[in-house]
Amino acid sequence: xxxxxQNSPSLSVQEGRISILNCDYTNSMFDYFxxxxxxxxxxxxxxxxxxxxxxxxxxxxxxxxxNKSAKHLSLHIVPSQPGDSAVxxxxxSASGGYQxxxxxxxxxxxxxx
Amino acid sequence: xxxxxxxxxxxxxxxxxxxxxxCSPISGHRSVSWYQQTPGQGLQFLFExxxxxxxxxxxxxxxxxxxxxxxxxxxxxxxxxELGDSALYLxxxxxxxxxxxxxxxxxxTRLTVV
Numbered sequence: 001x002x003x004x005x006q007n008s009p010s011l012s013v014q015e016g017r018i019s020i021l022n023c024d025y026t027n028s029m030f031d032y033f034x035x036x037x038x039x040x041x042x043x044x045x046x047x048x049x050x051x052x053x054x055x056x057x058x059x060x061x062x063x064x065x066x067n068k069s070a071k072h073l074s075l076h077i078v079p080s081q082p083g084d085s086a087v088x089x090x091x092x093s094a095s096g097g098y099q100x101x102x103x104x105x106x107x108x109x110x111x112x113x
Numbered sequence: 114x115x116x117x118x119x120x121x122x123x124x125x126x127x128x129x130x131x132x133x134x135x136c137s138p139i140s141g142h143r144s145v146s147w148y149q150q151t152p153g154q155g156l157q158f159l160f161e162x163x164x165x166x167x168x169x170x171x172x173x174x175x176x177x178x179x180x181x182x183x184x185x186x187x188x189x190x191x192x193x194x195e196l197g198d199s200a201l202y203l204x205x206x207x208x209x210x211x212x213x214x215x216x217x218x219x220x221x222t223r224l225t226v227v
Contacts, residue, residue, distance in 0.1 A: 043117070043218030045218065103148070
């Protein structure tokens, strides 16, 4: 049972345009969400996170939006750069105690120069 | 400061054998988590250790086990290897336990079972 779903396995965007990566979750206990980026032959690196008390968090070119009622979050990258080409993982966890992090299967983003 | 170090980077084992993977977390980090990454399955959570105690466990068979030492270094063991165990095994360390903290990943160990 995939509790964190990234339904688009891949996405291609022109350099300079906006990239929008989507993520849906089913577990209503999730209240903390993270995005990680992974290049080939490297481990994932943390990109940005958002708590359920917020609906938006911004860090430079990266913005994450959270819609709790729809159990949906999205990562916006503006403007997209060729170096952003990577696999992006959405992750979620519930607060309180020793809660594990649940990852989606990832979306491969290709930014075309 | 040094990042998360996983050894070995690559490993080829025969079905039925056992394997031990090692992870050295970032200095000062007391939480170590292990994940299995396979094509189409994303990162599947194996277990998390904090202060030498397993705090959380994923849905993997008992052939997968781990431990953490007093210096926070962790090992993961897989016994009676199966072809389906071929995957990239990632270790992540963080200051605290659980999901509300940024995790730092190692480069992974690529295990191939033949």
